[in-house]
Amino acid sequence: MEVLKIATAGSVDDGKSTLIGRLLYETNSLTQDKLDAIWKSSKSKGYDYPDLSLATDGLVAEREQGITIDVAHIYFSTENRRYIVADSPGHVEYTRNMITGTSTSQASIVLIDASKGVKEQTARHLFINKTLGIQQLIFAVNKMDLISYNEDVFLKICAEIKNLLLTQGIKSTHSFIIPVSALYGEAIAHPSEQMAWYSGPTLLKAMESLSTSDPAANNKARFTVQSVIRPEASKTYDFRGYAGRLNGGNLQKGDHLTILPGLQSATISDIHFFNQSYDKIQSGTSCTLLLDKDVDISRGSVLVRTDDVPELSRQINATLCWLDSNQLQVNRKYYLQQGTKTVQAKVKSVDAVYGIDFRPEASNTDQLELNEVAEVQIALSDPIINEDFTQHRSTGRFVLIDAITNNTVGLGLIRN
Amino acid sequence: MLNKTLVQNPLESEGIYIIREVAAQFNNPVLLFSGGKDSITLVHLARKAFAPGRIPFPLLHIDTGHNFKETITFRDALVEKYNLELIVRHVQDNIDRGDVIEEKGKYASRNGLQTQTLLDAIEEFKFDACIGGARRDEEKARAKERIFSVRDDFGQWNEKKQRPELFDLLNGRIHLGENVRVFPISNWTELDVWNYIEQENIELPSLYFAHWRDTFERDGLIWTADDSIVYRETDETITKRHVRFRTIGDMSCTAAVESSASNIQEVIQEIAESGISERGARIDDKRSEAAMELRKQQGYF
Numbered sequence: 001m002e003v004l005k006i007a008t009a010g011s012v013d014d015g016k017s018t019l020i021g022r023l024l025y026e027t028n029s030l031t032q033d034k035l036d037a038i039w040k041s042s043k044s045k046g047y048d049y050p051d052l053s054l055a056t057d058g059l060v061a062e063r064e065q066g067i068t069i070d071v072a073h074i075y076f077s078t079e080n081r082r083y084i085v086a087d088s089p090g091h092v093e094y095t096r097n098m099i100t101g102t103s104t105s106q107a108s109i110v111l112i113d114a115s116k117g118v119k120e121q122t123a124r125h126l127f128i129n130k131t132l133g134i135q136q137l138i139f140a141v142n143k144m145d146l147i148s149y150n151e152d153v154f155l156k157i158c159a160e161i162k163n164l165l166l167t168q169g170i171k172s173t174h175s176f177i178i179p180v181s182a183l184y185g186e187a188i189a190h191p192s193e194q195m196a197w198y199s200g201p202t203l204l205k206a207m208e209s210l211s212t213s214d215p216a217a218n219n220k221a222r223f224t225v226q227s228v229i230r231p232e233a234s235k236t237y238d239f240r241g242y243a244g245r246l247n248g249g250n251l252q253k254g255d256h257l258t259i260l261p262g263l264q265s266a267t268i269s270d271i272h273f274f275n276q277s278y279d280k281i282q283s284g285t286s287c288t289l290l291l292d293k294d295v296d297i298s299r300g301s302v303l304v305r306t307d308d309v310p311e312l313s314r315q316i317n318a319t320l321c322w323l324d325s326n327q328l329q330v331n332r333k334y335y336l337q338q339g340t341k342t343v344q345a346k347v348k349s350v351d352a353v354y355g356i357d358f359r360p361e362a363s364n365t366d367q368l369e370l371n372e373v374a375e376v377q378i379a380l381s382d383p384i385i386n387e388d389f390t391q392h393r394s395t396g397r398f399v400l401i402d403a404i405t406n407n408t409v410g411l412g413l414i415r416n
Numbered sequence: 417m418l419n420k421t422l423v424q425n426p427l428e429s430e431g432i433y434i435i436r437e438v439a440a441q442f443n444n445p446v447l448l449f450s451g452g453k454d455s456i457t458l459v460h461l462a463r464k465a466f467a468p469g470r471i472p473f474p475l476l477h478i479d480t481g482h483n484f485k486e487t488i489t490f491r492d493a494l495v496e497k498y499n500l501e502l503i504v505r506h507v508q509d510n511i512d513r514g515d516v517i518e519e520k521g522k523y524a525s526r527n528g529l530q531t532q533t534l535l536d537a538i539e540e541f542k543f544d545a546c547i548g549g550a551r552r553d554e555e556k557a558r559a560k561e562r563i564f565s566v567r568d569d570f571g572q573w574n575e576k577k578q579r580p581e582l583f584d585l586l587n588g589r590i591h592l593g594e595n596v597r598v599f600p601i602s603n604w605t606e607l608d609v610w611n612y613i614e615q616e617n618i619e620l621p622s623l624y625f626a627h628w629r630d631t632f633e634r635d636g637l638i639w640t641a642d643d644s645i646v647y648r649e650t651d652e653t654i655t656k657r658h659v660r661f662r663t664i665g666d667m668s669c670t671a672a673v674e675s676s677a678s679n680i681q682e683v684i685q686e687i688a689e690s691g692i693s694e695r696g697a698r699i700d701d702k703r704s705e706a707a708m709e710l711r712k713q714q715g716y717f
Contacts, residue, residue, distance in 0.1 A: 003426070031690070070578060072559040073552040075605050084603060096580045103582045226436040231469035239468055245433050271422060274464045278422040285424045286432040286465075299440050323580045337585055340440070399585045406589035408579045 002081040002212040007105035007134075009088050009098055009125040014111040015142045019182035020074055020087050021052025023204065026189035029076035030055060052182075070094070071101035080208055090121055095128070095371040096323035099411060102128055107136035107174075107210045109203075114153060114179065115146040118160040120356070126168055127358040131319055131373065131413060133393060136174040136210045140203055145181040149194045154179045168358060176206040216393040217283045220310075221249030222385075223257075223303040224339040224394075229288055241272055241288035242297055244340070247394035251289075252280040256306040259297055261383050265306060266291040300341030302385060302395070310395070313386035317415045320347070320376045322368040324402065324409035330366035334409065336380060338398040344381035345400065351375045375415070389413035425612065427604050431458075432465040433584065434563060434600040438545050439465075439472050441588035442596070445545035446503070448534075449475040451487035452664040453620055454549030456494070457601060457609055460618050462547075463498060474501035476546075478533050480526040481508045482645050482666040490621040505537045522634075522647055525668040535571045538595055545588065547598045553605045563602050569593035607687060614680045624683065626660045626675040637671035662687070 008016050021038075024030050030038070034055065042051040055074075074085040088094075088101030090111070102108060108129050112122055129137060139161050147153045158177050165175070178187060179198055186192040189204045201209070225244040251257075255268045270290040271278040281287055289303065297303075304310065322328050328347060336345035350368060352360035352375040360375055368374055389396030400410035435458075438445050447462060449455045462471045477491060495502045507529050510516045515536075516529045538546065552559045562581045567573060569591075579587060588596055601609065613620065630641040632652040639646060641654045645667050648654075659672035660683070673690075677683040 070560045070575065072556070073603070074559065075553045082605075097578075100580045100582060104584075226433070227440045229466060229469050243436055243465070245429065272467075273422055273424075274467045278420050280419075280421040282421065282423075284426055284429055285422055286429040286436070287422055287424075288467075335589075337587065339585075340437070394583075397583055397585070399580075399582055399587060401587055401589055406587070406591060408582070408585075408587045411580070411582045 001077070003084060004081055004107065004207070004210055004212045005084045005086065005105045006107045006109060006207065006210070007086040007088055007098075007102040008109045008111065009090055009102065009128075014090060014113045015053075015182050016090060016111050017053035017055075017087065018051075019109075019111065019140065019142060019180070019188075019203075020085055021055035022182045022185055022188050023085075024055050024074065024076050025050075025052055026185060026204065027076050027078055070097050078204070078208065081212060083207070090125070092121065092124070092371065095124065096321075098125070099128055099132070099321055099323065102132050102134060103411070105134060106212065106215060107138070107207075108134050109138045109140055109207075112139060112141045112157060112161070114141045114143045114157065117157055118164060122161075123164055123168070123358055126164060126170060127354065127373070128321075130168055130170050131321065133215070133389060133413075135215075137170075137176075138203065138206050138210075139175070139177040140182075141177065141179045142182055144179045144186060144195065145184055149179070149181075149186070149192075151195070151197045154198075174210055176201065178203050178206060214284055216248045219248030219283070219392045219394065220308050221251050221283075221305055222247045222339075222392065222395050223251060223289060225297055225299060225301040225303065226340050227299055228297065239290075240294065241290050242301075242303070243286075243288045244303075245286045246281050246283055247339075248283050248392060250280060250282045251305075253278075257291070257303045258306045258309050259295055260302045260304060260309070260385060261312050262296055262301070263309075264295040266293055266295050268292075300339070302339065302341070310392075311386045311416075312383040314380045314383050316378050316380070316384070316386050318376055318378060318398075318412040319389075319415060320368070320374055320400070321411045322370060322372050322374070322409065323411060324405075324407055325370050326402070326405070326409070327370075328368035328410065333403050335401040335403055336378070336384070336398050336412075337401060338384045339395065341384060342401075343384060344403075346379050348377045348379050351377065376412075378412070386416055387414060388416040391416070425615070427601070427608055428461065428464075428612065430584075430603065431461045431600040434586065434598065435462050435465045435547065437586050437588070438547055438598050438600075441586070442545040444541065444543050445473040445547060445598075446476045446541065446543045447471075447473060447547045448549070449477045449491065449502070450549070450665070451477070451483065451491050451621060452549065453609055453613065453624060454551065454601060456618060456620060457612060458547060458549050459494065459498070459500070460616060461600060471498075471500060473547075474503050476503045476505070476534075476537055476541075476543075478530045478537070479504050479506050479508075480530050480666050481506060482526050482668050484621075484623055484640075484664065484667055486621045486623045487664060490619075494619075503537070503541070505533050505540075507533045509533070510536065522649065524647055525666060527666055527669040531571075538571065543595060544590065545596045545598055547600060549601060550599050551604050551606070551609075552599075552602050561599060561602065563599055564588055565597045565599065566590060567595050567597060571595070573597075607684065610680065610684045610687060614684065620680075621664070623661045623664055625679065626658050626677050628656055629659050629672065630654050631657045631659060631672060638674065639671060640667050642667060 038054045072087045086101035088098040180187045229241045269292045272288040353363045354373045355361045385395045387395045396414045398412045402409045660675040677686045
């Protein structure tokens with residue numbers, strides 16, 4: 001069955017958790033014991049209806065404060081496909097968790113409170129989606145019940161959204177704007193009687209129309225080596241295989257490869273997986289490659305077709321999202337991890353910082369704060385593949401790791 | 417003709433990728449083996465990840481002393497068959513040393529006590545990564561878990577300070593004394609595990625299939641009647657029921673479900689039709705709304 005990974009993002013109190021709870025409820029995904037637990041909590045709070053937001057908010061602090069702090073992964077399915085929802089926080093303080101949730105998704109639901117309209121947070125969420133290359137967007141204008149299901153208010157919000165898309169230069173392949181009430185289940189799974197004026201798809205119908213295909217499938221073949229497999233006890237033959245995963249494209253036996261960063265050449269002699277031999281692999285496959293000759297390959301090497309060798313560089317430009325409460329310091333040493341390769345890195349300059357309206361503003365700062373996004377230049381101890389994120393979704397991205405705290409402190413998208 | 421394409425389930429591909437990352441990024445990983453279907457699936461994935469080589473890390477079983485005998489028999493046969501390295505540590509030893517105190521009363525269980533034994537084993541062997549079979553669909557605190565989940569040197573999970581985890585970029589850097597809990601099947605659902613077991617023809621303990629068993633009923637759940645391990649009141653009468661287990665933990669914290677499913681296809685059918693979640697049969701989760709979160713903060717996996 002197909003799987004769609006979809007992130008939700010919204011401001012505090014947009015009713016995001018209620019919306020997901022509602023989707024679970026409408027698709028019969030809440031088991032009886034979970035429904036019982038929701039009723040039990042709801043009654044203890046004095047509600048006479050099931051508080052569906054309780055289906056997702058897990059942590060004690062989240063329940064106390066009534067907000068989402070960290071990404072919860074929610075699973076449900078319809079007759080057509082399975083969904084993994086990355087339910088992410090909307091509060092600005094937890095933007096890094098939203099980036100975490102959005103990074104593994106193929107689509108996003110952006111929530112807007114109909115009674116409040118488009119907010120700064122909406123623009124931020126759009127900007128994050130754009131930066132992470134998410135092209136399928138659904139705008140759910142929630143809490144329509146609070147504005148008496150008024151069409152004029154909805155149309156005004158639609159205009160604000162379109163304006164925002166224009167300002168940020170976002171051309172999404174799929175985009176829907178849907179008026180809903182998660183609390184009362186209007187236009188979620190069934191057409192709304194309260195909003196007879198709305199003729200578009202329900203939220204669920206819009207979700208069913210999104211594409212589930214691997215966004216990297218059409219990118220070039222990049223086989224990322226995780227380790228070398230050389231069993232000691234191979235008595236019958238001398239086995240030396242390169243364990244890793246293919247990101248993008250496909251590879252087959254007999255393909256001529258170039259090994260990065262060493263630029264040696266070799267040919268695929270066999271594709272091995274669990275004691276069987278194969279001729280061909282597609283993007284996303286974990287397996288072990290055997291080559292026609294012994295070459296210097298280790299963890300972090302990337303195998304590419306000889307007729308398609310990307311540029312290597314010790315200088316890269318990138319969009320950097322800063323995710324740590326300790327500021328980024330220009331010229332301080334960090335580790336940069338691209339795929340399975342780790343090198344040392346220093347941010348040499350911050351050229352532009354995205355401001356309040358999420359447009360780049362020229363800068364000569366030498367620091368970045370938590371949740372700031374900037375265009376930077378980075379110098380590296382060793383060369384990495386310098387491939388634009390929009391050209392390759394897998395090699396075009398990296399994380400920065402603090403050499404002292406070991407925390408993941410930044411996400412980078414290469415701009416070439 | 418080159419036509420034999422390796423077609424891989426994306427969940428399997430992801431699981432193998434994660435397990436290989438653990439072997440490459442850590443000095444001394446271990447696979448937490450409970451004898452349940454999820455950890456059995458992990459062993460299968462690890463075999464696939466490193467074939468034709470051996471799994472480059474041992475299995476660790478925390479034996480509460482309240483295990484079903486079928487679990488232990490199965491564990492030993494699996495280790496023998498695939499030439500695995502197994503380490504066993506016993507909760508009883510911690511009780512004998514006085515590190516932990518056995519719970520009393522009707523709901524006494526050793527489930528919570530095993531955290532201490534696990535943390536001791538991590539310290540004894542200096543394990544820096546513990547691979548576990550927890551899944552995000554199981555429970556609301558687990559739904560928030562990262563794939564690489566860093567624990568401090570007290571084994572604690574700090575849910576408000578989780579590292580960002582971006583795309584498939586897994587950061588396993590830690591300080592000496594810390595460890596990482598790794599969950600390769602995070603994104604699988606219960607049904608995914610069963611479908612995979614069927615697809616791969618993975619052997620399971622007989623407990624997962626319907627069998628006759630001495631049981632009694634308490635709080636609407638079916639408990640195993642074994643007076644040496646599970647406390648039973650005099651008015652809780654023993655009845656023979658045809659049951660199977662949907663999840664396997666200790667005898668004192670795992671309830672059975674009535675069933676006629678004798679093979680994997682029938683189990684899958686029953687799960688698909690069931691109105692109860694998997695951990696609905698876990699007595700340990702019913703203690704409070706945040707039972708799992710609290711145990712995780714203390715070092716439970």
